[in-house]
Amino acid sequence: MSSTAETSTKAPVTWTAPVPVVPAPELHVWNSLTRSKVPFVPLRGRRVTWYNCGPTVYDASHMGHARNYVTQDILRRIMRDYLGYDVDFVMNITDIDDKIIVRARQSYLVRQLREKHAELSSELLQTVQDAWKSYFASTLVRFAPPAPPHESETDPVAAAEQRAGEGGWEQVARLAEDPEWRAKASAEAPKFSMWFKALNDSRSAQVAAAVALGAGETSAEQAALLIDASEDVLSAHLDKTLGHTVSDPAVFRDLAAYWEGAFFDDMARLNVERPTTLTRVSEYVPEIVSFIERIVSNGFGYVDEASPNRNVWFDTVAFDGGVCGASKHTYAKLAPWSKGNRELLEEGEGSLSTGASTTRGKRSAADFALWKSAKPGEPAWPSPWGMGRPGWHIECSVMASEVLGEQIDIHSGGVDLMFPHHDNELAQSEAAHQCGQWINYFLHTGHLHIEGLKMSKSLKNFISIDEALSRFSARQLRLAFLMQPWNSRMDFRESAMAEVRAAETSFNNFFANSKALLREAAARGATFSDGKNRYGDAEKELAARLADAQLQFRAAMCDNFDTPKGIDLLLQLVSRTNVYEKATARALVNVSLIEAVAQYVSSMLRMFGLGTGVVREGEIGWGTEAASGGVDTESLLQPYLVALSSFRDSVRRLARSGAPHTELLQLADRLRDIDLVDLGVALEDQEDGQALVKLVPAAELRAAREEKERLQAEKAARKAAAAAAAQQKRREQLERGRVAPADMFRPPHAEGYGTWDEQGIPTHDDKGEALAKKRRKNLEKEYERQTKLHTDYLAARDAGEID
Template sequence: MASEISRQQPKWHLPTPSSAQPVLKFQNSLTKTKTDFVPKRGRQVTWYNCGPTVYDASHMGHARTYLAMDIIRRVLEDYFKYDVLFVQNVTDIDDKIIIRARQQYLFNNLKQTTQHLDAALINTVEDAWKAYVSSKLEKVAGAAESALKDWDSFLASMTPEETAKAILVDEKFKMTLGALQTSRSAISNAQKSLAANDSSKVQADALLDASQDIVSVSLDKEHGSEVNDPKIFRDFPAYWEDKYFEDMEALNVRKPDIQTRVSEYVPEIITYVQKIIDNGYAYEAQGSVYFDTGRYDGHDGHHYAKLEPWSKGNTALIEDGEGSLGSKLTGQKSKNDFALWKGSKPGEPTWDSPWGAGRPGWHIECSVMASAVLGENMDIHSGGIDLAFPHHDNELAQAEGYYNCKQWVNYFLHAGHLHVEGQKMSKSLKNFISIQEALKLYTARQIRLFFLQYQWNAKMDFKQSSMMEVIQGETTLKNFFDNVKGVLHKIRSDGSRGASELPNGGVTHRFGPTEAQLLSTLQAKQDAVHAALCDSINTPVAMDEIMNMVSQTNKYIATGSKAVNPHLLNKVATWVTSMMKIFGVADNGADIGFGSSSDQANGNVEDTLMPYLHTLSGFRDQVRRMARDNAPQNQFLEACDVLRDTQLVDLGVSLDDQEDGSALVKLVPREELIEAREKKQAIQAEKEQKRQAAQAERERKRLEKLEKGRVSPMDLFKSRTDEFSRFDDQGLPTHTKDGEEVAKSRKKKLQKEWDTQKKLHDEFNKEMGNQ
């Protein structure tokens, strides 16, 4: 019996976790709390992100949403390993697009057909200017009247205090003043040019370009209804759509898996709207269709304004959501009802529908396109916080009214606002930053690192001082990667395997207390980063933990540089790199470090290696020549310095001289090394300039002193006839000009002067004799 038991496997005990594992939670706008993330289909995640309305250049406010959502998407896909289907739209039918397209078309036509400057053109611009004053300054009491009466006096009256008061009434007041002043100056210059008989097209274009915003509004008001070519309304948003995706590519934002355009989904929109009508939640009025919020809210378990119920009835938000052209529609039962389909007027693109010629409302677009791809329910819907009401609330109502369901979206994610230097970004405040402008100041990596410092749903303050801190952090990461790669390469090259030799000829093993502590720290940081990412993708905490791991590893390298564990060091560095890849900060080509954006992998080995081999061969040739010529030791050292500071720098190689006489080899971007070298050379040049200036000053003083010795001591006092009348045989004064003998006390002083001059004269003669 005992033998039979001994042949059986013993009981296996299920391991007990040392601690509870965190689960992924999201700050859900539908609950205003952090809720567990439970995709409806296991590892598959369906996600719809509100895309751009393409009518102008993308700015940092757009980047706040699209970069933040890109980081979350990367973490879901690359860290949590979800299979994400990311759908994003392009809104290419919208009131802003229609107005901008018409204005651009009309302005370009005017500029193209205007061949010279004349009084009629100046009058046209001036009339447009006056109309702009009347419409744009009307919110501020008395401003329009004063401006039209005497513009210069009106401007002078707008003290900082008065301007601040006006901005409280109209936040665009300052921007309006700027546009008016630019145009007013251009009108004045045009009048002077015409008076000077300069009526060239150059002058006409200068007037129009400076007044474009003002003239475009006037042209659209007068001729906008005449613009009916559909191509105009297609080409304009297509141009800005391309620019948007160029900006996203520059920021390393992943492309959507599926992209939809409103203009391609008009038939589906018409069908969708009709079903909402059939379900009893919409009605037709005067060629438009409106969503019936009164009928919907509270009916059959439906709720209107799920995201922001407190915003129901907010007229300003509702009117802004309807657009400047939509505000002219009539026939709603309630001010809360919004347009699903807008009857088109002359000067607007049109599509045929059961309710007459028209175009889609803004809110219906996303409901239809998201439904067309993702169906009656999705895991995630996202966008900027400014879209929560009415746009996203209207989307939910439309879709849930269409499907007669209770929950079209499970998790709603809203990116926080972006401020610039503490203020809301606005052209009127002159703190408006386009993505392209930001990329001229900072790299895409630096901008992304900055975004990682903020929770995705928090308010972000984009300011220079914070960016400087980010750049310092980027440098810390670069140096860490370079040092680790340098140390690992050195260990591979010297054959030490990271160990140090003992006096008895033995070697130390490479896993001691310091390694155990570093490994423990790594495991703790990995747990902390995981917990942070589970906590609604809390990247600020995650980055703090990662940077602390970098700091601890730097200390390990510094204290154990003669004996480090390369495997552990590699593990730390590859983990940090992997997190940077997940966040989109590093590319996928590097095992350690940020990698390179250039496509170096496409070059062949010969093209890559030959520059380095030529440098090495040239240095070898030089050393051999100097050895054959018995060159002094300092020439060998100078050649080594040239190799380090010039030749290798130009190849992107950094040699850091160590205390033991060896060098730590690091691959660093060539531009950074050249910049560092130039700074060092500038400092050395400044020191040399100061040294030469000091030397020149010493030489000037020496020559000045030498020049004093040109006069013989015999003649030193003879020219002073206003003091002395008689001298001895050495030229020393014996009598004053009045014939009296020079006093003994004064004779002593004169003798000292004579002795000093004698010394100077002897030095002068010696110098002249040497020359």
């Protein structure tokens, strides 16, 4: 009892709170609102509310979409899977939009035309000709030379028709044959080549159709050929003349639904996770109407009462400088330099919402539509202002607010959306919520350029996601994005993809080596020891490299998600581990340390979304495709592979011992390079004579083998070309020696000389004048050179080398 009392009265143990040698980094992000890197502070603990602008679904997704959505997926994964935030990620689908309306109408009307004209007819040909003329008049007629002055003066109408019709086209087509003229035209009109092709293809099809009709041929195949070749010129013409007749809402929804499905299929192939919540504009129209009513009641929106259209506009003048509590509203926070940019403002309103008829009643050119009144040929919903549809910008404000609340941590999207879309979102949301800061952090991904140029169909550098995935794997594309700063412009170049392939190969080789070493260690047993210390200075240095890489990697991720540095750190760590493994005797390699590095590198790469298939705990590599029946194929096959490898080692030793059986070596190499490759087995010969067995996906091994064969073929082709060039050069040299030196200065080989010495060297010209001493000396030198060339020629002729 006394001892217990004694203990209780003793002073507490002295303890000093540790001071970190390296403080934990805090996340800083590039915020477009401040145009600087700022600390990231969520509103609610570790929960992050995040709204990402989704696609307008009217066409196939392209590499610009991939750049944006893969990048946002990477940032989301870093925040959630590495930095430990709870991310509520919301993304919208824009399924009500001018582009969708126009594309849906055009597709529907062309489809109707096909159904109406199942066979070729003069009526169909006339429709195509009218469409062609309209298309030419709106695109390339400007390049047709004007009619001669006397013609334009006598009949200006005929001159105009000539310029806009076949005559004008023939002039443009002739001019386009001149590359220099065509280059100038393309500089003036970047879409020149695209327009020219559409017109030319249709014109050729019209000629063929006219010939077919003349011969009495009216087949369905001929009709289809004409419509297919003329679809571009038909689409615009049919929409202009018949677009107002399209009234079925299903026409617009069906197109949007189709391309929405295609978009998510592409995203799945790129390993982009679906959002926590997906919203569609068409599902939020009542909420949008209520939101607009709040903006109007707060004094920042107005109805165009004087016009029958009854559009509802956002009042940018009232908002800019307006007061909200202690805060003052500011319009165009994100891109104040674009404020008033008429081209961007009109583009933001959409192709169906510009022009005097649709913008009449606006108080300011910068005001934008909150609600668009219905026009024939457009989908419409009820509202207090009559039938109509939402403006483009209002949709995101409403859906983000409905799902995430009146203040949101992060809003993201492509930098091309900064103005006017995101600036208009901010304005109308702060006007509705009467707040000074609706979004705390705006994250904008950089533009994507192709080989230095902005991606464009007219520049023929437009790459769809489907096309990109036919050339590169999803992992390679994601790696390409990871190796560039997420918020900077990215130039997608073939040379950059070569760097990506090299990085992927480095990781692949490292994983294969690491797994091979681990399998060998497992075969020795968990308790194996030969009494040798496997943690010396080399191991301590590698362990320190791992710890330092982990610290630097976290700092990089917290420094505005610096993924290029992160990938570089992982590659450096892999390289340093390879150096350690190569410099250490195989039996003394510290496999546990190799495993620690490999697991860390693997987990970081998978965190970036580079993994595939099923990932088991402690898995090394990208992941493993699920095997049928849940069988671990690696464990199942390993004993057989080791036995097969041992057999090959023995065969190689036998052949190298002096036995005259070199065929055995060839057989062993065939086993390594062909048979086992197709089984997904790589054998790497080691200095100790025992191959290192690796299990690698057969596709990777075949690709490596094909690449090796390609390089060998290229090398052989270069060698053959060099040999052919050398042979040609040799023949040319020998041909120069065909003329005997005694004849080289005589006709027909030379003119202007009249007298020669016994060797055949000229002494006088053809006028009888003696040659100057200097000239004679030069001729003697030429004679000596020709003598050597002729000697070589004779020798080659005698040897059959030349005729």
